[in-house]
Amino acid sequence: MRVAVFSTKPYDEAFLRKANGGAHELVFLEPRLNRDTAALAEGCAAVCAFVNDDLGAETVEALAARGVRFAALRSAGFNHVDLRAAKEAGIAVARVPDYSPYAVAEHCAALVLALNRKTHRAYNRVREHNFALTGLLGFDLHGRTVGVIGTGKIGVCFVRIMAGFGCRVLAYDPFPTEAARDAGAEYTSLEELLAAADIVSLHCPLTPETHHLIDPERIALMRPGVMLVNTSRGALVDTAAVIEGLKSGRIGHLGLDVYEEEAELFFEDLSDQVIGDDWFDRLNAFPNVLITGHQAFFTAEAIAAIAATTIANLTAFEDLGAGVHPVALG
Numbered sequence: 001m002r003v004a005v006f007s008t009k010p011y012d013e014a015f016l017r018k019a020n021g022g023a024h025e026l027v028f029l030e031p032r033l034n035r036d037t038a039a040l041a042e043g044c045a046a047v048c049a050f051v052n053d054d055l056g057a058e059t060v061e062a063l064a065a066r067g068v069r070f071a072a073l074r075s076a077g078f079n080h081v082d083l084r085a086a087k088e089a090g091i092a093v094a095r096v097p098d099y100s101p102y103a104v105a106e107h108c109a110a111l112v113l114a115l116n117r118k119t120h121r122a123y124n125r126v127r128e129h130n131f132a133l134t135g136l137l138g139f140d141l142h143g144r145t146v147g148v149i150g151t152g153k154i155g156v157c158f159v160r161i162m163a164g165f166g167c168r169v170l171a172y173d174p175f176p177t178e179a180a181r182d183a184g185a186e187y188t189s190l191e192e193l194l195a196a197a198d199i200v201s202l203h204c205p206l207t208p209e210t211h212h213l214i215d216p217e218r219i220a221l222m223r224p225g226v227m228l229v230n231t232s233r234g235a236l237v238d239t240a241a242v243i244e245g246l247k248s249g250r251i252g253h254l255g256l257d258v259y260e261e262e263a264e265l266f267f268e269d270l271s272d273q274v275i276g277d278d279w280f281d282r283l284n285a286f287p288n289v290l291i292t293g294h295q296a297f298f299t300a301e302a303i304a305a306i307a308a309t310t311i312a313n314l315t316a317f318e319d320l321g322a323g324v325h326p327v328a329l330g
Contacts, residue, residue, distance in 0.1 A: 001025065001318045003072070004041040006033035007050040009267070011303060012074070016048075019307035024314055038062035046070035046314060051077060051294070052263040055093075057085035064089035070317045072310050077233060078327045079206045087329060094313040094323025098153060100302035105157035107296035108201055108231045111255035115227060115290050116141065142166035147197030149173070149190070149213070150204030150232065151180035158201060159183040170197060173204070194221040199229065206233035216241045225252030231296040234260035239279050246286050254289045257296045266294045 001024045005016065008028040020026055027044060031037045033053035039062070041047050047068055049055060055071060060082055063071075071086065073095040086093050114120050117138040125132070146162040148155050151173040159169050163184030170193045171185035181187070194200065200222065204210050214228065214237045222228075228251055230237050239260055245251035259265070261277055275281065283289050297306075313323035 001046060001314060002044045003027065003046045003048055003314060004029055004044040004068075005048040006031065006037070006040075006053050007267070012050075012307075015303045015307040016310065019304070019311045023311065024318075033059060035059045035062050038066065041068050042066045044068060046072060046317065048072045048074060048310060048314075049080075050267075051075045051080065052266065053080060054263075055081040055086070057082045060085040060089050060091060064091055070094070070314070070323070072313045072317075072323065073327070074306050074310050077205060079233065079235075081327070083327065083329050092317060092322055093327040094317065094325050095327050096306050096309040096313075097325050099297065099305040099309065100299060101153035101157045103299040103302040104154045104203075104231050104296040105161055107257060107292070108158050108203075108229055108255075109161045111229050111231070111257065111290060111292070112141070112199060112201075112227065115229075115253040115255050115288070120290055121287065144168070144198040145170060145196050147172070147193040147200045148180075148185060149193065149200065149202050151177055151185060152203065152205075154232075155203035156180050156183050156185075158203060159185045162199075167199075190218075191221055194218055195223065197226065198223060199227040202228075202230045202232045202236050204232060204236065206235055211235050212238040212241075214238060214242065216244070219245045219250055222250060224250055226250065227253035227255070229255040231255075231257040234258040234262050239283070243279065243282055246283075246289065252288060254283070254286070256283070256289070256291045258294055259283075259291070262294060 003024050004027050006029050008030055013028050016026060029040050033049050035058040038059050041063055049071060069091055071091055071093045076095060076097050078095050081093055118136045122136055142165060145168045148159050148169060148171045151171050156179050159180055160183040162169050169185045170188050171180050172190045172193045176187045219241055316324045
């Protein structure tokens with residue numbers, strides 16, 4: 001089967017080629033998928049898309065007009081896909097629901113530690129031969145209360161890590177699991193979690209219900225000086241509200257691996273360009289903010305698993321008419 005692979009980076013090509021083993025004809029394309037670049041999928045039965053590709057209604061229509069019948073997502077999330085439009089156009093969709101929860105949870109822990117102990121600031125100081133400790137004071141994680149919002153596989157891994165530090169871990173999820181309890185979590189209401197936690201970490205999917213889950217009202221419930229970390233989806237957080245929280249001191253530390261307007265920024269080298277995103281520049285101006293470019297998933301184990309599942313989805317569609325992990329309207 002001929003497949004147009006969009007948003008290709010060298011590591012994508014290397015891992016997908018290895019997983020593919022010649023099973024499919026993979027056409028690697030650097031541009032992101034959108035209504036304008038959909039023409040590049042001419043002659044392909046399937047497309048392979050990443051998190052910041054646009055599979056909105058217009059893109060889906062353009063793909064269907066070119067004979068595309070399947071979209072294999074190299075991601076767990078599918079909020080960038082208009083599933084209704086895909087169904088109407090006869091394009092099946094599949095995703096990678098599980099690759100390495102450890103990768104994301106461990107990166108989240110790295111953000112917590114770096115923000116707390118100001119590792120990123122200390123690194124820059126020492127390179128300039130400044131060995132002063134003023135401004136680098138942290139706190140013991142042991143005995144602190146960590147709030148975990150979303151207890152899927154990644155959330156459970158993060159619960160286990162924080163419990164290992166000796167933290168009390170509170171959790172909120174509409175669907176509690178024994179796995180989270182066994183890892184050390186105590187379930188509570190969202191409001192109680194926000195009021196009690198020294199550190200709040202987001203691990204839930206982006207849905208209409210969770211869009212701007214962290215808004216002015218919920219920030220007001222948090223403890224003064226709270227640490228907020230988001231390694232899930234950018235739009236879980238109302239950026240304008242978070243900036244106000246940083247200015248007021250309600251948010252004492254902010255760690256982001258995702259950003260709600262990241263589509264035009266992340267995964268690209270823009271070092272020689274002026275970025276016209278005032279919110280992003282404002283966030284970067286705070287000394288207590290640490291942003292990474294959607295790299296939490298980026299381990300060799302995770303990329304290999306994503307590639308293997310993607311190829312399995314493509315093969316299953318070719319053989320059976322549906323991916324191993326289909327995504328459909330609820």
